[in-house]
Amino acid sequence: MRGKFVKMLRRDLYRRIKDALLTAGFPLIDAREIYRIASGKNIFDTNFDEMADRPEVETAKKLTEKRMSGYPIQYICGSWSFLDFELEVNENVLIPRPETESVANCAIEIIKNSRMKRNINVVDLCSGSGCIAIAISREIGNASVTAVEISAGAYEVLTRNIKKLAPRVIPVLDDIFHYSETIEDSCLDMIVSNPPYVSLNDYSALQKELYYEPRIALCDEGDGLDYYRKISEEYKRKLKKRGHIVFEVGDNMSDEVSLILREYGYGNIKTMKDGFLNPRIVMAVND
Ligand SMILES: C[S@@+](CC[C@H](N)C(=O)[O-])C[C@H]1O[C@@H](n2cnc3c(N)ncnc32)[C@H](O)[C@@H]1O
Structure with a gap:
């Protein structure tokens, strides 16, 4: 995700995460998860006309770069689903x-x-x-x-x-x-x-x-x-x-x-x- 850490519309924030990851060959789910962690909202509950604040943009940038370096999305999320439940995961497991x-x-x-x-x-x-x-x-x-x-x-x-x-x-x-x-x-x-x-x-x-x-x-x-x-x-x-x-x-x-x-x-x-x-x-x- 290139560019300065500026305030931007949530729409633009999500688009930037998505463009960066999809272009690099990562799946859409990764972009959605990173957006969710950075903004605290999933894309279906988001008002895309609202402004994203600076910490959100910075977190999104940091996590997108981390993912693009190959770091697993599951460790970024800190949890992952298994059958009908959600397990905590980190680098130890x-x-x-x-x-x-x-x-x-x-x-x-x-x-x-x-x-x-x-x-x-x-x-x-x-x-x-x-x-x-x-x-x-x-x-x-x-x-x-x-x-x-x-x-x-x-x-x-x-x-x-x-x-x-x-x-x-x-x-x-x-x-x-x-x-x-x-x-x-x-x-x-x-x-x-x-x-x-x-x-x-x-x-x-x-x-x-x-x-x-x-x-x-x-x-x-x-x-x-x-x-x-x-x-x-x-x-x-x-x-x-x-x-x-x-x-x-x-x-x-x-x-x-x-x-x-x-x-x-x-x-x-x-x-x-x-x-x-x-x-x-x-x-x-x-x-
Ligand atoms: C392939 S992972 C499986 C983890 C989990 N059961 C799963 O399916 O996702 C193997 C696990 O065995 C643990 N392990 C390796 N050698 C072991 C040993 N001698 N005794 C007990 N646990 C061991 C590792 O730390 C690791 O958590």
Whole structure:
């Protein structure tokens, strides 16, 4: 957004934000969000013939430039929607993705369609913002959902999201591979996890915007499959007989993750597609 910080009509302010972002290839929603944050109004409640004051114009300019540098719109907003709720997000947590909505929905459907009727124990491993744990807890009234997260910064966001959106979720600040030692065998009805799955090789070639998200949320520092192997192995005995495991997997990983589950003795292994018809969910049963 070029030009001086002068007073201008709201119409002109919005047009400037929009022109700058659309010309640079960003979507219209980004312009609307930045206008909303700067002016405190969404475009549908705006009288475009009013003057925007100086702080509004300055904030709009600053945020537009920040976005144009590649900084994610979700972090600029400080919150992002997931299914039917709005999660706080900041640079300490992975931005919730649409494919993860499919994972949460899948886990919810499994619970609803199964014979798990009372005192259901679910653990969300690598919980981040808490999107999956919170979605399950809001839908399944009788589920006890635990959300395990290792990063202290993410844990702060997780606890605030839980308090606001699903206070029955139990947050745990721990390494999932230590947490497994603290719980009894055969105590879980379901494990759900969207672990870091970008390999060390792929990490260096990610899109620029992704580097604003925590490395620990994206990269497994190995071949991309490390967490699937370790979770499948270490948590198998924590699952009840016929208990379920539901993984989000990266693009083109569903076959390899299915193979891992088979190797560790899980049965009824299935791959499901997300809303974009990509095979991003792999689930199995503790036979
Ligand atoms: C891919 S993100 C998923 C976040 C959230 N579940 C989602 O779907 O948006 C992985 C998360 O796992 C956390 N994490 C990585 N290694 C972990 C470990 N060993 N134990 C617990 N959490 C871990 C990261 O800090 C990050 O928040």
